[in-house]
Amino acid sequence: MTTGAVATVRGDRSSADLGRTLMHEHVFAVSAALANDRPEIAFPDGKQAAVDDAVARLQRVKDAGIDTIVDVTVFGHDRDIPSLVRINERVDLNIVVATGFYTEDVPSKTFEIRQALARQRGGNFFVDVFVADIVDGIGTTGVRAGIIKCVTGAAGLTRGSKGLLRAAAIAARETGVPITTHSDPHARGGLEQLELFAAEGVDLARVVIGHSGDTTDLDYLKAVMDTGATIASDRFGYALPGTATTQERVAVIADLCNEGYADRIVVSHDAMLHTDWLDDGYTAAFPDWDPTFVPTTVVPALREAGVSDAHLHQILVGTPARLLACATPLPKERIDEQS
Numbered sequence: 001m002t003t004g005a006v007a008t009v010r011g012d013r014s015s016a017d018l019g020r021t022l023m024h025e026h027v028f029a030v031s032a033a034l035a036n037d038r039p040e041i042a043f044p045d046g047k048q049a050a051v052d053d054a055v056a057r058l059q060r061v062k063d064a065g066i067d068t069i070v071d072v073t074v075f076g077h078d079r080d081i082p083s084l085v086r087i088n089e090r091v092d093l094n095i096v097v098a099t100g101f102y103t104e105d106v107p108s109k110t111f112e113i114r115q116a117l118a119r120q121r122g123g124n125f126f127v128d129v130f131v132a133d134i135v136d137g138i139g140t141t142g143v144r145a146g147i148i149k150c151v152t153g154a155a156g157l158t159r160g161s162k163g164l165l166r167a168a169a170i171a172a173r174e175t176g177v178p179i180t181t182h183s184d185p186h187a188r189g190g191l192e193q194l195e196l197f198a199a200e201g202v203d204l205a206r207v208v209i210g211h212s213g214d215t216t217d218l219d220y221l222k223a224v225m226d227t228g229a230t231i232a233s234d235r236f237g238y239a240l241p242g243t244a245t246t247q248e249r250v251a252v253i254a255d256l257c258n259e260g261y262a263d264r265i266v267v268s269h270d271a272m273l274h275t276d277w278l279d280d281g282y283t284a285a286f287p288d289w290d291p292t293f294v295p296t297t298v299v300p301a302l303r304e305a306g307v308s309d310a311h312l313h314q315i316l317v318g319t320p321a322r323l324l325a326c327a328t329p330l331p332k333e334r335i336d337e338q339s
């Protein structure tokens with residue numbers, strides 16, 4: 001990919017044209033096995049209804065002033081790029097897709113075994129798959145991933161997640177795309193992730209530490225941003241018990257902007273427009289958990305809390321564009337010999 005360009009479902013875009021961007025959403029997150037074998041669980045109302053619903057909801061996102069979303073669904077909760085292509089044909093929105101593996105520890109047995117075989121032969125299966133998704137495209141769609149997602153949970157770096165984070169780092173260096181993570185800020189997980197990425201030679205200015213907005217611990221958040229990394233307050237509307245409320249999330253961003261960190265913050269919802277993880281009974285408890293909540297409610301609240309228009313533009317437009325613009329790949333030699 002050309003340096004500075006951004007791969008989207010509809011082809012490459014200039015990062016300067018992305019507009020207002022939500023950095024962590026999911027359109028379809030559906031197990032490929034369930035979709036194939038138990039479609040009545042994966043798509044209770046049928047797949048066409050899920051596609052139509054996604055089109056309608058994304059149209060409302062566009063109408064609310066959002067131009068680009070980053071869909072960070074990856075292996076492990078499973079992408080459906082052909083459906084995303086069909087959806088995107090009907091709504092004028094840029095969608096950036098991801099590669100990576102979603103797990104807090106070991107990946108699927110298939111990935112684990114293929115990686116063990118590859119390591120015996122001096123290769124790295126994870127890196128090969130991630131790089132192929134970024135360079136060659138996903139399946140037969142030709143859609144290329146524009147970001148790499150990786151995960152640690154409350155237990156932090158585990159035997160399994162270490163190999164995946166290291167592979168994400170190598171693939172990021174070799175392709176120039178950024179990294180975005182799922183982290184547990186209450187376990188200060190972002191710092192541990194960044195330490196591993198730094199050891200693998202990743203430019204930390206190209207890393208987004210996800211779910212950072214779940215905490216109000218300003219010292220932790222500043223420590224993450226002081227490495228050059230960006231924090232994502234990416235669960236607006238999805239205030240799980242024990243995590244920050246909407247008002248607290250807004251206040252944290254306002255405080256950090258006042259302290260000079262406006263250039264290392266992005267926002268999103270972690271919304272899932274259709275997923276077999278959850279059912280309507282669950283999502284009914286989170287009425288604000290919709291990807292229109294940031295543009296319609298959070299942005300006015302941030303303004304009310306004193307965040308300037310320049311800082312809002314930075315958070316919604318400037319920083320996403322900087323992060324998503326493909327960087328020059330770094331030299332190819334791999335330094336992951338111990339994994």
Ligand SMILES: [Zn+2]
Pocket residue numbers: 024025026072270
């Ligand atoms: Zn997510």
